[in-house]
Amino acid sequence: MSPPIAPRRARPAWLDPAFLLAYLLFWAGLSVVPWVLIDSATPVAAFALTLMSTVGFAFVTLPTWYLCRALPLRPGRASRVVSIHGAAAAVWSVALVGAMKLLAEAGGLFAGWHRLPLEVDRTQSALFGVGALFYFLVATFQYVLAELQLRHEALEREAALAVLAQRAELQALRAQVHPHFLFNSLNTVSALIGYDPVKAREACVLLAEYLRGTLRAQDQALVSLRDEWALCERYLKVEALRLGDRLRVDVELDESAADCLVPSLLLQPLVENAMTHAITPVDEPEPLRIRAKRRGARLALELENGIDPAPRPRDGGLGLANVRARLFAQYGKDASLRIESDVERFAVLLDLPVSAPNTEAAP
Amino acid sequence: MTKPSGERRILIVDDEEPARRLLAEYLRAYPRWSVIGQAKNGLEAVKLTQQEQPDVLLLDVQMPKIDGFEVLGLIAPEIAVVFTTAFDEYAVRAFEVHAVDYLLKPFSAERLGQALARVEHRLGAPRSVCAPVLARAAREPERHLERLVIRDGAEIVIIPAASIDYVRGQDDYVEVFHEARSSLTQQTLQHLEASLDPRQFVRVHRSYLLNVSRVARIEPWGQGSKMAVLKDGRTVPVSRSGEARLRAVLGV
Numbered sequence: 001m002s003p004p005i006a007p008r009r010a011r012p013a014w015l016d017p018a019f020l021l022a023y024l025l026f027w028a029g030l031s032v033v034p035w036v037l038i039d040s041a042t043p044v045a046a047f048a049l050t051l052m053s054t055v056g057f058a059f060v061t062l063p064t065w066y067l068c069r070a071l072p073l074r075p076g077r078a079s080r081v082v083s084i085h086g087a088a089a090a091v092w093s094v095a096l097v098g099a100m101k102l103l104a105e106a107g108g109l110f111a112g113w114h115r116l117p118l119e120v121d122r123t124q125s126a127l128f129g130v131g132a133l134f135y136f137l138v139a140t141f142q143y144v145l146a147e148l149q150l151r152h153e154a155l156e157r158e159a160a161l162a163v164l165a166q167r168a169e170l171q172a173l174r175a176q177v178h179p180h181f182l183f184n185s186l187n188t189v190s191a192l193i194g195y196d197p198v199k200a201r202e203a204c205v206l207l208a209e210y211l212r213g214t215l216r217a218q219d220q221a222l223v224s225l226r227d228e229w230a231l232c233e234r235y236l237k238v239e240a241l242r243l244g245d246r247l248r249v250d251v252e253l254d255e256s257a258a259d260c261l262v263p264s265l266l267l268q269p270l271v272e273n274a275m276t277h278a279i280t281p282v283d284e285p286e287p288l289r290i291r292a293k294r295r296g297a298r299l300a301l302e303l304e305n306g307i308d309p310a311p312r313p314r315d316g317g318l319g320l321a322n323v324r325a326r327l328f329a330q331y332g333k334d335a336s337l338r339i340e341s342d343v344e345r346f347a348v349l350l351d352l353p354v355s356a357p358n359t360e361a362a363p
Numbered sequence: 364m365t366k367p368s369g370e371r372r373i374l375i376v377d378d379e380e381p382a383r384r385l386l387a388e389y390l391r392a393y394p395r396w397s398v399i400g401q402a403k404n405g406l407e408a409v410k411l412t413q414q415e416q417p418d419v420l421l422l423d424v425q426m427p428k429i430d431g432f433e434v435l436g437l438i439a440p441e442i443a444v445v446f447t448t449a450f451d452e453y454a455v456r457a458f459e460v461h462a463v464d465y466l467l468k469p470f471s472a473e474r475l476g477q478a479l480a481r482v483e484h485r486l487g488a489p490r491s492v493c494a495p496v497l498a499r500a501a502r503e504p505e506r507h508l509e510r511l512v513i514r515d516g517a518e519i520v521i522i523p524a525a526s527i528d529y530v531r532g533q534d535d536y537v538e539v540f541h542e543a544r545s546s547l548t549q550q551t552l553q554h555l556e557a558s559l560d561p562r563q564f565v566r567v568h569r570s571y572l573l574n575v576s577r578v579a580r581i582e583p584w585g586q587g588s589k590m591a592v593l594k595d596g597r598t599v600p601v602s603r604s605g606e607a608r609l610r611a612v613l614g615v
Binding site: 183184 | 469
């Protein structure tokens with residue numbers, strides 16, 4: 001079975017490496033601001049100041065992330081959002097200016113930049129304004145990121161749902177036992193009871209084994225070709241009781257091919273398809289030929305049957321479409337279903353990668 | 364058709380041997396009903412019906428060659444028909460063609476007995492089924508007739524709709540021209556027109572239904588009328604209203 005689909009947990013965007021890099025570059029660029037504002041600051045000092053603020057700022061921006069999460073943008077709530085963010089921006093900027101003062105004092109004490117505390121004092125209102133501006137920039141940035149993340153998650157969920165729906169559909173396709181097959185088989189058993197009770201009992205056992213096999217197959221994604229063929233064989237034996245010598249089957253199953261794993265109920269719809277179109281409606285049908293060969297890492301399956309000389313409109317192709325869809329679901333483009341047909345014969349050729357039982361065990 | 368002794372003659376038609384044997388076994392409990400034959404497919408059924416003139420057909424629907432509904436269209440209307448099938452989707456169509464009963468496989472001997480009682484009741488009263496109903500029954504609902512199964516003299520001819528060139532109507536029978544031959548059948552042109560695909564078959568004249576894919580060109584022919592020249596050179600008269608219908612389908 002394929003792995004379950006779990007939604008990714010939401011986390012602050014700044015933990016993203018790409019975002020962190022962009023963030024650092026942004027701040028490096030911003031070193032220009034203290035360099036211009038603070039007269040005594042050399043470029044190196046300005047960059048050091050900014051770098052220190054950056055690390056602090058990274059933690060300081062974290063509240064905006066939670067605040068933006070807590071205050072999603074909804075129509076009619078603009079004033080509430082603006083006032084709360086306004087208050088937060090004021091508090092945040094005061095904290096920023098305070099932090100810069102502390103840093104400047106530290107710079108004055110330990111690095112001998114004695115004019116730094118004075119410069120910070122002189123420009124504190126400008127710093128406050130710049131801080132508030134940054135707060136709003138960061139908040140806007142958080143909202144944009146949150147929105148993008150929501151869209152991304154919605155798309156992912158949609159894709160996951162599509163996969164689930166497809167899986168359910170395939171399950172349903174796999175499960176179908178045609179009621180007509182059951183009704184006809186029961187009629188045959190009812191007839192056999194009258195003139196061949198031993199065979200009637202045999203028919204009951206075959207029918208039960210076939211039905212049990214299809215039920216079991218619904219829980220298994222992959223089965224060995226041997227098991228898949230055993231299921232088809234039961235189906236064909238039940239049909240043979242009904243059709244007598246009209247049904248002839250010619251099978252060549254290589255020992256190496258029989259061990260390969262195939263999607264469960266891969267062959268059965270193809271066999272049933274051949275029965276419906278080329279055996280049941282024909283008076284003296286050609287035999288049904290089934291071949292399986294392993295060629296290196298590939299498995300080749302071939303089903304060949306004759307053609308109904310008086311074809312009638314029928315709901316056909318469902319079996320083939322079903323098998324094609326299941327092959328694609330399992331192997332993508334690595335497997336193919338090809339049809340060869342002319343006036344005398346109809347052949348379905350499957351080509352799929354070999355999955356050996358020991359490397360990819362069915363759950 | 365009823366024998367003085369009150370014996371009823373039954374023909375069993377089914378392509379599956381167990382199904383035929385089951386019916387024969389069930390019928391042993393009804394000594395007044397004697398099985399006069401068993402047919403393995405539709406064609407055999409029609410042949411045996413002609414030879415043996417049974418009172419009743421126990422008729423499977425899905426069979427090789429021609430199916431149960433097509434058989435019904437080829438046998439005398441006095442013969443009672445009881446369908447036996449595993450498919451319940453034909454029931455409505457079966458009663459449209461006045462089948463006496465419709466037995467869903469598997470069924471019990473008692474259920475067959477009920478069907479025979481109904482047959483007894485209905486015996487002798489002919490099915491007054493008209494051709495269009497039969498034609499409708501011989502195809503899936505919402506689908507056009509894909510082939511004609513008709514009796515031409517002693518022969519039964521299966522004509523795919525695509526191989527019909529044109530049909531000429533004469534009173535209560537029609538002549539179907541197909542693959543360089545023609546077959547007569549007791550139907551009317553209206554019925555055929557109603558059953559065949561209208562995008563392929565156009566009533567170009569009071570007495571002609573034409574397969575448009577055979578038309579090579581349309582030429583003037585006498586006073587105000589035209590004729591369609593077919594690809595093989597044969598011609599079919601086209602009336603003024605017929606020409607309009609033909610042009611509408613051809614889109615010219």
